[in-house]
Amino acid sequence: MKDSETGYNLRRQAMNFIVLMGLVSLFSDMTYEGARSLTGPYLGLLGASAFVVGLVAGLGEFIGYGLRLATGLLADRTRNYWLLTFLGYALNLLAVPLLALAGRWELAALLIVAERMGKAIRKPARDAMMSYAARQVGTGYGFALEEFLDQVGAMLGPLFLALIIYLNQGLGNLASYRRGFAFLLLPALLAMVVLTFSRLKYPQPQNFEVREKSLVVRFDRRFWLYLAGTSLLAAGFADFPLLGFHFQKKLIFSGATIPLVYTLAMGVDAVAALIFGKLFDRIGLKALMISTIISAMFAPLVFLSSDRVLIVAGIVLWGVGLGALESILKAVIANIIAAERRATAYGIFNAIFGAAWLAGSALMGFLYDRQILFMVLFSIAAQIAAAVIFYFVYRILQPSETGAA
Numbered sequence: 001m002k003d004s005e006t007g008y009n010l011r012r013q014a015m016n017f018i019v020l021m022g023l024v025s026l027f028s029d030m031t032y033e034g035a036r037s038l039t040g041p042y043l044g045l046l047g048a049s050a051f052v053v054g055l056v057a058g059l060g061e062f063i064g065y066g067l068r069l070a071t072g073l074l075a076d077r078t079r080n081y082w083l084l085t086f087l088g089y090a091l092n093l094l095a096v097p098l099l100a101l102a103g104r105w106e107l108a109a110l111l112i113v114a115e116r117m118g119k120a121i122r123k124p125a126r127d128a129m130m131s132y133a134a135r136q137v138g139t140g141y142g143f144a145l146e147e148f149l150d151q152v153g154a155m156l157g158p159l160f161l162a163l164i165i166y167l168n169q170g171l172g173n174l175a176s177y178r179r180g181f182a183f184l185l186l187p188a189l190l191a192m193v194v195l196t197f198s199r200l201k202y203p204q205p206q207n208f209e210v211r212e213k214s215l216v217v218r219f220d221r222r223f224w225l226y227l228a229g230t231s232l233l234a235a236g237f238a239d240f241p242l243l244g245f246h247f248q249k250k251l252i253f254s255g256a257t258i259p260l261v262y263t264l265a266m267g268v269d270a271v272a273a274l275i276f277g278k279l280f281d282r283i284g285l286k287a288l289m290i291s292t293i294i295s296a297m298f299a300p301l302v303f304l305s306s307d308r309v310l311i312v313a314g315i316v317l318w319g320v321g322l323g324a325l326e327s328i329l330k331a332v333i334a335n336i337i338a339a340e341r342r343a344t345a346y347g348i349f350n351a352i353f354g355a356a357w358l359a360g361s362a363l364m365g366f367l368y369d370r371q372i373l374f375m376v377l378f379s380i381a382a383q384i385a386a387a388v389i390f391y392f393v394y395r396i397l398q399p400s401e402t403g404a405a
Helices: 002-045 050-066 068-078 081-094 097-101 105-137 139-167 173-183 185-201 221-236 240-249 257-283 286-295 298-304 308-336 339-370 372-396
Strands: none
Touching (some): 002 097, 002 139, 002 173, 050 068, 050 105, 050 339, 068 105, 068 339, 081 105, 105 339, 221 308, 221 339, 221 372, 240 257, 257 286, 257 308, 286 308, 286 372, 298 308, 308 339
């Protein structure tokens, strides 16, 4: 009975930690996802081309992901997870309101990249802490619950930004965008307050996890083959700045409407994360195969159609893919790599994922400027190829190693 009560209390504390960190994500996503809903159009208004928008988005993701290799190693060696998390959030969040002061696209691009760098500093340490708690409640569900709260913030951020822009629309698009970025300082400060409380309440989150012999310290074939599939997925998955650029250029959506479209995508993302997170805990990598095939169909609907109904349908499919991508990808790592090497594993995973994201984003921006159809075909092909690799990985791995019961 005592062991049962201890296990229950540990799971309850782990769930409380996940919710607190989810609230940090909620406020932080209000900040930077609110901004990301307009960074593409904002760069365009400052004089950037589609290639520049795609390159900046990809470069930001590449640096943001590539730097995680170093910060993951640092987190595992020092075990100072909280310090890296605090430093990362500070840069990640405070770069956003500074966009209000950018007078040239080059400066705006630098701040966009700086925001991604902040995320790189804190992400491996934060994901490692989350994985310790998630293994108490189910890795798929644990990461999905955090992602759900994360995406609630990603919905509220664009809505908040859309409201600010609407109230200031008489100033013109550029001035109203700047006013919106400045107001995003409010949720940034709230995120730092909740993060501080979480640190005081749970100073040693690694104590949540009970060691299991089935988890490996070395990075074997399972790990590298899985990374190959996720790299193709990253390369073919268009970032929203390119979608926003397309909407504004083709006069499909514009001004305050673009953040509302992004809000819809984030809402779908939140629900999809919970559904596919629970599904992952039951059927393993098959859940990722399903979501990848679904999301592969977003590109022709979004980029080749002029019908807003079909475009919105494509945005829904994009949100489904993003929700699964944000929750399941991290859960697989937690289920195959031991705790003492997990931050490093997340760092390696994110570095390779980011390199693929950079290459894919730059290529899609390049293809968009020349022939949109070629960009769409590349996006579909890369994601279908990723689904094929995930199927191969599923066939050679034991179900218990990828999340299935």
